[in-house]
Amino acid sequence: MADARYRPGDRVRVRKAAPLGHVRTPFYIRGYTGVVERVCGAFPNPEELAQQRDGLPAQPLYRVRFRQKDVWPGYRGNPADVLELEVFQHWLESS
Amino acid sequence: MIERGHHDMGGLKAGKVKRGEHAYDEWELRVDAMMMLLIGVTGGNKRMTVDELRKNVEALPPADYDTMGYYDRWVISLTQTMIQRGVITTDELARKLAEVEKRGRR
Amino acid sequence: MKDLGAYRPLDYFQLMEVSLRELLVEKGVVTEDAIAAAMATMRARGPERGAAMAARAWLDPAYKARMLANGSQAAEELGFEVPGLRLIVVENTPQAHNVIVCTLCSCYPRMLLGLPPEWYKSRPYRSRVVREPRKVLAEFGTRIPAKMQIRVHDSNADMRYMVLPMRPAGTSGWSAERLAALVTRDCLIGVAVPKIPKTPKTRKS
Numbered sequence: 001m002a003d004a005r006y007r008p009g010d011r012v013r014v015r016k017a018a019p020l021g022h023v024r025t026p027f028y029i030r031g032y033t034g035v036v037e038r039v040c041g042a043f044p045n046p047e048e049l050a051q052q053r054d055g056l057p058a059q060p061l062y063r064v065r066f067r068q069k070d071v072w073p074g075y076r077g078n079p080a081d082v083l084e085l086e087v088f089q090h091w092l093e094s095s
Numbered sequence: 096m097i098e099r100g101h102h103d104m105g106g107l108k109a110g111k112v113k114r115g116e117h118a119y120d121e122w123e124l125r126v127d128a129m130m131m132l133l134i135g136v137t138g139g140n141k142r143m144t145v146d147e148l149r150k151n152v153e154a155l156p157p158a159d160y161d162t163m164g165y166y167d168r169w170v171i172s173l174t175q176t177m178i179q180r181g182v183i184t185t186d187e188l189a190r191k192l193a194e195v196e197k198r199g200r201r
Numbered sequence: 202m203k204d205l206g207a208y209r210p211l212d213y214f215q216l217m218e219v220s221l222r223e224l225l226v227e228k229g230v231v232t233e234d235a236i237a238a239a240m241a242t243m244r245a246r247g248p249e250r251g252a253a254m255a256a257r258a259w260l261d262p263a264y265k266a267r268m269l270a271n272g273s274q275a276a277e278e279l280g281f282e283v284p285g286l287r288l289i290v291v292e293n294t295p296q297a298h299n300v301i302v303c304t305l306c307s308c309y310p311r312m313l314l315g316l317p318p319e320w321y322k323s324r325p326y327r328s329r330v331v332r333e334p335r336k337v338l339a340e341f342g343t344r345i346p347a348k349m350q351i352r353v354h355d356s357n358a359d360m361r362y363m364v365l366p367m368r369p370a371g372t373s374g375w376s377a378e379r380l381a382a383l384v385t386r387d388c389l390i391g392v393a394v395p396k397i398p399k400t401p402k403t404r405k406s
Contacts (some may be wrong), residue, residue: 004365017099018101024358026304027099028106028331040287043359051148052180063289068353072106072332080350083331086358103303105355109328110339117319122218127316129222131233136285137239140230151305163280165307165322167214174221183224186224193222 003043004060010036012064013054014087022050024048025091029083034066034093037084045088060089101157123166130173143176149176246315248386250281251363253387254290256380259368272363280305283312289354291297293394294363297350300338300391301362302330310361314389321390341392364391371397 006012007027016031024090039062044055075081119127130148135141149173152160160168177183225231243380257264268275272288288310291299303309304327310368320326330337330406334351345351349359356360372380387393 013201017243022146023100023103024305026105026357028304028357040358042361046146046149046358049144050150052147063360068332068351075332077333077335078347078350081142081334081352082104082350083353083355085355086360088358099264100224102305104324104328105302107328109325111324112320112323112329114320114341119316122215124240124243125222125236126218127243128236129225129231131243132235133225133237137242139235139239142230152306161324165213170214170217170221174217177221177225182228182230183221187224188220189228191224192216195216195219195223 001058002060002089004039006036006039006043006062006092006094008036008038010094012036012062012087012092014064015091015093017091022047024084025087027065028048029071029085029087030091032071033067034064034070036062037065040086043088045090061086062089063093064090100153102153108121123164126166126173130169130199133173133177141178142182147176147179148172151179164194172180208313219314235398243315244313246311246313248314248384248389249381250276250279251310251386251389252381252384253279253377254363255365255384256377257366257405259380260377263266265365268365281313283310286310286312287360288313288363289360290363291352291354293367293391295349295367297352298345298362298391298394299352299354300328300330300334301354301356301364303356304331305357308356308361310363314363314386316385318390338392341387343393363389366395369395
C-alpha cells in the first residue's frame with residue numbers, strides 16, 4: 001500500500017490532466033483546489049483494474065471538499081455551499 | 096471532444112429531471128444478477144471487475160450511450176467484457192445469437 | 202433510422218441477454234439457480250432498510266454516533282448484510298442539507314437500499330445537481346433556503362453515501378416503525394425531506 005501523503009485539513013489541488021482509459025476523477029474538478037475532509041483508506045487503482053490489471057499497490061483515497069463558488073463560474077447559491085468527492089492520491093498535489 | 100469522456104457529464108447543461116419510476120423487466124434484473132455474479136460480489140465465479148464494466152460502458156459511442164437504456168448498456172458491456180476476458184469468443188456469440196433468434200428469443 | 206433487417210434495437214439487447222446467459226451457463230460460469238438467487242437477494246433490498254437506520258438514529262444518539270462514524274457497521278448492527286459496501290452517512294442539520302449523486306455512472310448503496318431510481322442514473326440529474334443543486338431539488342418540490350448550506354456528494358470512487366434526514370417536528374413519542382415510514386428513498390438520497398402526511402380534516406359537528 002502506498003503511504004498516505006495528505007491529512008484532513010490539507011489544501012490539495014487536483015491535477016489538470018486528460019489521459020485516456022478509465023478515470024474516476026471527474027473532468028469538472030480537475031485543476032481545482034480543495035481541503036482534505038478525510039482519508040477514506042487505500043484501494044486498488046480503478047484505472048488499472050479496468051485494464052485487467054490488479055491495481056496494486058493500493059492507493060490512498062481522500063474525500064476532498066471544494067467550495068462551489070470556486071468550481072463554477074457565476075455560482076449562484078450560498079457561498080458556503082460545498083461539493084465533496086473522492087480523489088485518489090496520484091491525482092492530487094499540495095496547494 | 097475526445098479529451099472528456101461522454102459519460103463524464105458533471106456540470107454540463109441538461110434539461111429537467113424526469114421523475115417517473117421504472118418497473119424493471121425480468122431480463123433487466125437478470126442482467127443485474129449476472130453482473131453481481133461475474134464481479135464476484137455475491138458468491139459468484141469472479142471473472143471481471145466492476146471497473147471493466149464501467150470502462151466498456153464508457154466506450155459506447157456517444158449517440159448510443161444517450162439513447163440506450165441503462166441495462167441495454169450493461170448487457171453490451173458485460174458481453175464485451177466476457178469477450179475481452181476470453182470467457183466467450185466472438186464466434187461463439189455470433190452462433191448463439193443466431194440460434195436464439197431462430198428459436199424465437201426465449 | 203438504420204436498416205437493421207429483422208432486428209429492432211430494443212430486441213437486440215434482450216437477445217444479447219439470453220445469448221450471454223446461455224453461453225455462461227453452458228460453460229459453467231454461472232447457473233440459472235445462482236442468477237435467480239441473486240435476483241431474489243436484490244429484490245429483498247430496499248429503502249426501508251435505510252429508513253430503519255434513520256429511525257433508530259433518531260431514537261438512539263449512541264447508534265447515531267456509530268452510524269456517522271461507520272455506516273456499514275451500523276447497517277450490519279441492524280442485521281443488514283451489506284457485502285463490500287463502504288457506507289458514509291451524512292447528516293442533515295438545520296444549517297446543512299446533503300444530496301448524493303454519481304456524476305460518472307450511477308454508484309448507489311445498492312447492497313443496502315436496492316436499485317436506484319431511474320432519474321438518479323439520468324443525464325439531467327447527473328449533470329446538473331453538482332452545479333445547481335437548489336434548482337434540481339426545487340424540481341423535486343424540495344426548497345432549501347438560501348441561508349442553509351448545501352453539500353453535494355459525488356460518489357465517484359469506492360465510498361457510497363446515504364443521507365440521514367432531520368427528524369420532523371411533531372413526532373415525539375412515535376415508534377421506530379412510524380418514524381421509519383416517514384423516510385422515503387428520496388429522503389435518503391437527499392432530494393426530499395421527511396414530511397408528516399396530512400391528516401384528513403375532522404368533520405365539523
